Amino acid sequence: MDEAAATAEDHTDDKAGPATGEDKRLGDILLKVDNISLSFGGVQAISEVSFDIREHEILAIIGPNGAGKTSMLNVINGFYHPQLGTITYKGKTRRQMKPHAAARQGIARTFQNVALFRGMTTLDNIMTGRVPRLPDNLFSDIANIFLQAVWLGPAKKSEMEQRAFVERIIDFLEIQAIRRVPVGRLPYGLQKRVELGRALAMEPDLLLLDEPMAGMNLEEKEDMSRFILDVNDEFGTTIALIEHDMGVVMDISDRVVVLNYGRKIADGTPEQVQSNPEVVDAYLGVGHG
Amino acid sequence: MSTADTFPKLLEENARLRGDKPSIREKNLGIWQSWSWQQVRGEVRAMAHGLAALGLKRGDRIAVIGDNRPQLYWGIVAAQALGAVPVPVYQDAVARELQFVLNHAEIRYALAEDQEQVDKLLEVKDECALLEQIVYDDPRGMRHYTQPFLHSLASVEAMGREHLKEHPDYYDEQMAQGGGSDTAIFLYTSGTTGSPKGVVLTFDNLISVSRMSVEMENLKEDEETLAYLPMAWVGDNIFSIGQSFVAGFCVNCPESGATVMQDLREVGPTYFFAPPRIFENILTTVMVRMQDAGWLKRKMFDFFMGHARKVGVRLLQKESVGLWDRILYRVGEVLVYGPLKNTLGFSRVRRAYTAGEAIGPDIFDFYRSIGLNMKQLYGQTEASVFVTMQPDNEVYADSVGVACPGVELRIDDDTREVLYRSAGVFKEYYKNEEATRETKTDDGWVHTGDAGFIDHNGHLRIIDRAKDVGKLTDGTLFAPKYLENKLKFFPFIREAVAFGDGRDFVTAMISIDLEAVGAWAERNNVVYSGYRDLSMKPEVYEIVRENIAQVNRDLAEDSALAGSQIHRFVLLHKELDADDGELTRTRKVRRNFVAERYQPVIDALYSGRDQVRCEVETTFEDGRTGTTAADLVIADAETTAPSGDLRAAA
Numbered sequence: 001m002d003e004a005a006a007t008a009e010d011h012t013d014d015k016a017g018p019a020t021g022e023d024k025r026l027g028d029i030l031l032k033v034d035n036i037s038l039s040f041g042g043v044q045a046i047s048e049v050s051f052d053i054r055e056h057e058i059l060a061i062i063g064p065n066g067a068g069k070t071s072m073l074n075v076i077n078g079f080y081h082p083q084l085g086t087i088t089y090k091g092k093t094r095r096q097m098k099p100h101a102a103a104r105q106g107i108a109r110t111f112q113n114v115a116l117f118r119g120m121t122t123l124d125n126i127m128t129g130r131v132p133r134l135p136d137n138l139f140s141d142i143a144n145i146f147l148q149a150v151w152l153g154p155a156k157k158s159e160m161e162q163r164a165f166v167e168r169i170i171d172f173l174e175i176q177a178i179r180r181v182p183v184g185r186l187p188y189g190l191q192k193r194v195e196l197g198r199a200l201a202m203e204p205d206l207l208l209l210d211e212p213m214a215g216m217n218l219e220e221k222e223d224m225s226r227f228i229l230d231v232n233d234e235f236g237t238t239i240a241l242i243e244h245d246m247g248v249v250m251d252i253s254d255r256v257v258v259l260n261y262g263r264k265i266a267d268g269t270p271e272q273v274q275s276n277p278e279v280v281d282a283y284l285g286v287g288h289g
Numbered sequence: 290m291s292t293a294d295t296f297p298k299l300l301e302e303n304a305r306l307r308g309d310k311p312s313i314r315e316k317n318l319g320i321w322q323s324w325s326w327q328q329v330r331g332e333v334r335a336m337a338h339g340l341a342a343l344g345l346k347r348g349d350r351i352a353v354i355g356d357n358r359p360q361l362y363w364g365i366v367a368a369q370a371l372g373a374v375p376v377p378v379y380q381d382a383v384a385r386e387l388q389f390v391l392n393h394a395e396i397r398y399a400l401a402e403d404q405e406q407v408d409k410l411l412e413v414k415d416e417c418a419l420l421e422q423i424v425y426d427d428p429r430g431m432r433h434y435t436q437p438f439l440h441s442l443a444s445v446e447a448m449g450r451e452h453l454k455e456h457p458d459y460y461d462e463q464m465a466q467g468g469g470s471d472t473a474i475f476l477y478t479s480g481t482t483g484s485p486k487g488v489v490l491t492f493d494n495l496i497s498v499s500r501m502s503v504e505m506e507n508l509k510e511d512e513e514t515l516a517y518l519p520m521a522w523v524g525d526n527i528f529s530i531g532q533s534f535v536a537g538f539c540v541n542c543p544e545s546g547a548t549v550m551q552d553l554r555e556v557g558p559t560y561f562f563a564p565p566r567i568f569e570n571i572l573t574t575v576m577v578r579m580q581d582a583g584w585l586k587r588k589m590f591d592f593f594m595g596h597a598r599k600v601g602v603r604l605l606q607k608e609s610v611g612l613w614d615r616i617l618y619r620v621g622e623v624l625v626y627g628p629l630k631n632t633l634g635f636s637r638v639r640r641a642y643t644a645g646e647a648i649g650p651d652i653f654d655f656y657r658s659i660g661l662n663m664k665q666l667y668g669q670t671e672a673s674v675f676v677t678m679q680p681d682n683e684v685y686a687d688s689v690g691v692a693c694p695g696v697e698l699r700i701d702d703d704t705r706e707v708l709y710r711s712a713g714v715f716k717e718y719y720k721n722e723e724a725t726r727e728t729k730t731d732d733g734w735v736h737t738g739d740a741g742f743i744d745h746n747g748h749l750r751i752i753d754r755a756k757d758v759g760k761l762t763d764g765t766l767f768a769p770k771y772l773e774n775k776l777k778f779f780p781f782i783r784e785a786v787a788f789g790d791g792r793d794f795v796t797a798m799i800s801i802d803l804e805a806v807g808a809w810a811e812r813n814n815v816v817y818s819g820y821r822d823l824s825m826k827p828e829v830y831e832i833v834r835e836n837i838a839q840v841n842r843d844l845a846e847d848s849a850l851a852g853s854q855i856h857r858f859v860l861l862h863k864e865l866d867a868d869d870g871e872l873t874r875t876r877k878v879r880r881n882f883v884a885e886r887y888q889p890v891i892d893a894l895y896s897g898r899d900q901v902r903c904e905v906e907t908t909f910e911d912g913r914t915g916t917t918a919a920d921l922v923i924a925d926a927e928t929t930a931p932s933g934d935l936r937a938a939a
Contacts, residue, residue, distance in 0.1 A: 167318040172429075177547035179319065230430060 026254070027055030029088075030206060030238050031076065036085035038071055038262075045071045046082070046262045053206065058232050058239045060249045063259035064283060069242045070112060072259065073208045076240070077109050078102040090205075103132045108204035110195045112211045112242075118184035122194050125183055126169055129201025130162045169197045172234075173227060189220035196227065200235075207231070209241035213248060221245065225252050246283075250274065258283070294469030295492045297333070297370035299534040301464075304330040307510060307537050313359045316544035316552060324359060326537070334460050336360075336442070337367035339449030340398070341459060343422050343440065347372030347466070350394045350475065354378040354387070354410075355402020357516040357542045360426045360442060362530060364400040365520075369473060369492075370464045373398075376475040376487075377521040380406065386485070388413040390477050394487055394719060395419050400442075403427035407439065469493040475719055476523050478670050487719035488523075488670045498673040498713035499531030501694050505678070506640055512538035512560045513637070517549045523670040524644075528562060531673075553634035561641045565648035568663075571633060572652055593621035594658075601626075601658030606682050626659040635661055642666050642678075647751075649778045650686035657684065665689045667751060671728065671735050672696075673713030677749045687775075687843075688748035698749065705740040705766060706755040740768060742849040752850075757880075759790025765852030767795060769880065772855065775843065779836040780805045781829075784865040786878050787855070788891055794856040796894040798887060799833060800824070800864045806832075821862040821919055830924055833860060838927040851931035857894050858926055859901075861887075862919035868908040890921060899923050 031053040038046040046068045053059050061069045074080040076087065078097035086093050089105065108129070116125050170176055173193050178186060183194055192212060199207055212228065213221045225248055231237050243249050249256060249270065256273040258266040260282040266273050273279055293299040303312065308327035315322055324332065345351060351368045353361050353375050365375040376394045378387060380402070387409055390396070397419050401407045407425050414420055425431060426442045452459070473492040477485040502508075516529040529540045538560075543552040550571075553561075579590050600614045610618075630636045641656070641663040648665065656663045662681070667689035668674035677698065679690035692698040696711040710733045717725045729735050740758040741751040752758065752768035759767045767789040776785035776799065783802035789795035801824050810817055810826075817823040841854040865871040871883050884891060886905060893901035904918040 164318065167320075171318055174545065176316075176319070176544045177551065180551075233432070234429070 026057055029053070030055045030090065032088040033072075033076070034086045034088065036072075036075060036082045036087070038068075038075060038080055038082040044262055046075070046259075048085070049259065049262070049264045050085075051257045051264060051267055053238060053240055054255075055238055056232070056236050057254040058228070058241070058252055060253035060256045061240060061242050061259060062244075062246075062249055062256060062283070066261075067259040068262040069259055070210055073109060073210055073240070073242065076102075076206075077107050077208060100132070103202060106203070106205035107208065108199035108202040108206070109208035110192070110199050110210060110212060112214065114188070114191045114195055116183045116191060116195055116198070119182055121180050121182055122175060122178045122186070122197070123166065123170070123180065125194055126166045126197045126201050127162060129198035130166065132202055133162075134158070166197075166201055169200050172200075172230070173197050189216050189223075192216070192220075192224065193227070196224075196231075200231065200237075203235075204237060207237050207239045209239060209243075211242050211244065213243060213245055221248060228252060294496065295369060295464070295467045295471070296366050296473070296496075296530060296534055297464045297467065299496070300326070300330055300333060300366060303534065303537050310510060310537065311539040312533070313362065313540045313542065314556075315359050315542040316548070316555075319544075321541070321555070323539070329359075329363065332359075333363045333367045333370065335446045335449045335453075336363050337370045337449070337460055337463075338452040338456075339442075339445035339447070340364075340367055340373075340424075341371055341456075341463075342448040342452040343398070343424070343445060345371055345373050345398050345422075347463070349373040349398060350376050350396045351398040351400060352376050352378050352391060352394075352396045352410075353400045353520065354382075354406045355380050355400075355426070355520070356546060357518075357520055357525070357529070358402055358426060359542055361400060361402060361520060362516075362540075364424075365474070365530065369467070370460060372463060372467055372471065374472050374475055376477070377519075377526070378477070379519050379521045381519075382409075384409050384412045388416050389484060390487075391417040391420055393484075394475055394477075397421045399423045401425045404430040407431065407434070411436070467492070469496065472716065474526060476521065476526065476670050486721055486724055489716040489719050490523075490673055491716055494673045494713050494715060495527065495531050496535065497695070498675055498711075499527055499535040501712075502527070502675055502678075503532050503536045505694055506560075508532060508536040508538060508560065510537035512536065512639075513556055513558045514538065514540050514560050514562075515543060515549070515553055515556050515558050516540045517543050517546075517552075518562070523674055524562060524668070527674045528560075550634070554632065555634070557634055557637040559637045559639045561635070561638050563641070563643060564645040565643050565652065566646075568643060568648065568656060569652050572655055575629070575633070590625055593625040594655075596621055597626065597658035598654065601660065602654055605657055605660060605662065606684070622660070630659060630661065638662070640664065644668060644689070647774045648686065651778065653686040667749060669735075669737060671715045672709060672711060673715070675713060676707075676709050676711070676737075679748070683746070683748070685746065685748060688744055688746065688750045690748055692749070699734070700742060704755050705742060705752075705758055707737045707739050707741045707749065707751070708734045709737065710734045742766070742847070744847050744849075750847075761789055761795070761852060762791065762793050763852065766849055767853050768850075771850075772797070772840065772844075772853065773878070775840045776836065779839075781809070781832055782836060784872070784878065786865075786880065786883050788884065788894070789853060792895060795853050796891070797837070797855045797858045798861055798883070798890065798894075799858055800861045801829060801833070803864065820864065821917070824860045824862055825919070825922060830860060830922065833858070834924060834926060838929070841926065842929045845929040845931045848931060854928045855926050856928060857923055859890060859894060859921050859923045861890075862903065862921060863905070863907060863917055866908070869906070893921075893923055 029052045034050050036046055036049050061072060063069050071080060075082050078099045081096045086095055170179060175193055178190060183191055213224050228239060229252055232239055253270060256270055257264060258273055258279050265282060266276045266279045291302055293302050303326040309325050311323040312326040312329045313324050351373050353364055355361050368375045376396060378390055399410055399420060401410060401423060403425060407423060410423055422438050424440045424442055424445050428441050469492045471492055472489055473495050474490050475487045477487050514528060516525060518525045533540050541556045543549045579587060596617055600610050600618055603610050604618060638661055641661055643663060644666045664679040664684050666678040667676050669676060675693045676696055677690045678693050696709055699708050701708060714733055714735055738755055739751050740753050740755040741749050744750050752771035757770060761767050769787040772787040773785040776782050781801055782799055784800045786798045787795055803820050806823055806829060810823060815826060815828055823829060837855050837858060844850045844854050872878055890901055890903050901921050901923060903921050904916055906914055907917045908914050
């Protein structure tokens, strides 16, 4: 109470919204991408791109179609292996990593095209996100299969714990009403939300979102923006996202990296990036007149 | 019966009598959490001490804003225990409406559900000089709010525990000071005209009405209800606090607004209230889902629903039904009605109510025919809900029942306005003496503003707003909305406008429902090119003529309405449309505007001609305007001589 009273004195603005100003707990560098180059045959997808992602920040990767944004995410979570360059994640440097290993180390992602199990319910889809959080060795896997089949002691307890965690996510994303609905029957905007839920179930340190708002209407975009901000705020999750809606990018991100034809052309706060002439040319087109 | 005269005292009584029984439940994180009466007593006390520590005292007003949450119900009772007056506000109220209530009720404290409501309060706080402290329940998203006047409920309860140590007898002292004649609550009525009015209800009002209704409906402590209608509505106050506290039954709060239908199914209430709109939506969902069902299921559904229509209502009314029909109905119960009720969450419903507006007879009979004891009631905030109610076995789709015990009812001879007097009648409109005087007479009669009459069954029928009711030249009552509603309940009729005020007889302009009539035309090989063409088909006229004859037959049964049968009608060549200003955005007919626009048609209806040229400006969907014209056919309708009651006709 006292603390709140003390800080509030600095703020004259007590209108709607949080009264604090900047209160980001920006930390150390969580992930550093160094001099990455990736090509498919003769096609150079990414050339010599370096940037870093700091703890607790929201970083947007933008750029025109074919700029290499999704490839960049795929490199980060180990789906593509770059020919050159290194990735340093939580202090460990590597060039190659398997996606499941990335998942175990706390990198979760969503996809440009929703990639859920369409026949399974929302609840079950999000439950699958808990898998990397289960004990990881062959013996316990076999034991688990047996225990789960007969629904005994430890398996039951584990199931209840996982379910309780998933319920918190369902509550957080306000999708209680679709808990038991197969995701194939859900509208697109909700499927995106379920996908975010599944990524959150992994309790990620780094969350990669590939166009989380593509194909959404304004209201859905507002909802999704709020959820992204809330995830960042409540759980302190670091987020890297690709997004085309400039309004959204400028509103929610702390920092923006701009790619064009596989090269990084700018890196900075939304204001800095917006006023960068190269970005304006690449992204908004060169004015001829 | 107990002597407790306030809700906090009733809570003590319940904690004593049935301390371990559940008082309230809420679904949270997928699991129903419940609180026993004993636990609720503890929660309310903690909250009251906390609010007292914040400075809430006797006579203060505290706004309560949010969805149905146990904590908000407790907040209401905690405030009442301290002698403060809770003022629930509609959770979807926009900032401007909220501001009006906060200022009008001179509110110093607010209890808000979550960030959304807190943001709204903060938005208007500058304009609400008296608002001092805001308490919120759900801390999500509130971490960065550091305003000193914002408190989480948890921190308030912690303050309450300190307060309790210092003042152990405070709660009991405060509670003992409260009495039945004290103000229990302010409820703001929306009011179609002007600013909302704050209805002041006392504990005596609410508790006497709750006791009366619990006794009349024989509600027991093992009832289960679902609290999903707005807390700012008087009904929720009676159903979820009044009756629950008097009878000691359990109230269930849904997980969220979107999950109500699922929660309904999980809870399986024994006692359920919904406005007609909700029953209608449920029925539509059922019908749509049945169309997607397999062939066998569809056939079974159609067959047994047909049978239910034939005998279901009679069985519910305990009338005599043949043995074979009884057996068939039992089979239907196993195969169709039972599973259907189970899916909808109505398996255990002993009493279901609807009120608020007219309910379509088809919808009403659907639910009754599958064995749901659905009844209508008529009430007002000013009456603490109950004015009339349908007793078991005396249920009709078009009436609202007989006066509840302790309610006196009378119809003004001249204006046909319904007046009542009861123990539930409100004290006053807060700070609005003029409105109080206009509504409530010195001897306690309340003007409802609704026109009605007592029908041949002795039941009250509400026909229209009193100000809309007119008279034919011979003095016969003319209630346009009543006629129009009756017409609109037919599937082929989309909109209807009745005329007759100051005329010799009643006529009607009707626009058909393109979808329903179109589907009928397809089935019957009637070829048509569009709306205008379809509306002029003699076959369509014939169907509508039969519909109107049916309405006239119904009207003839009641002496009060027999004179307002529809004599002539016309089918319009276009749908009445909000874009053309003929309807409001909420699809209510703008009577005067329509009358002006279709003046030639109305003249023709009263002139004896059988055709009229009609030209009107129309706004198309792309915003362009143009003129649509047609030669409309005017037809005579079949009328029925008043039956049974020939005295009135003479």
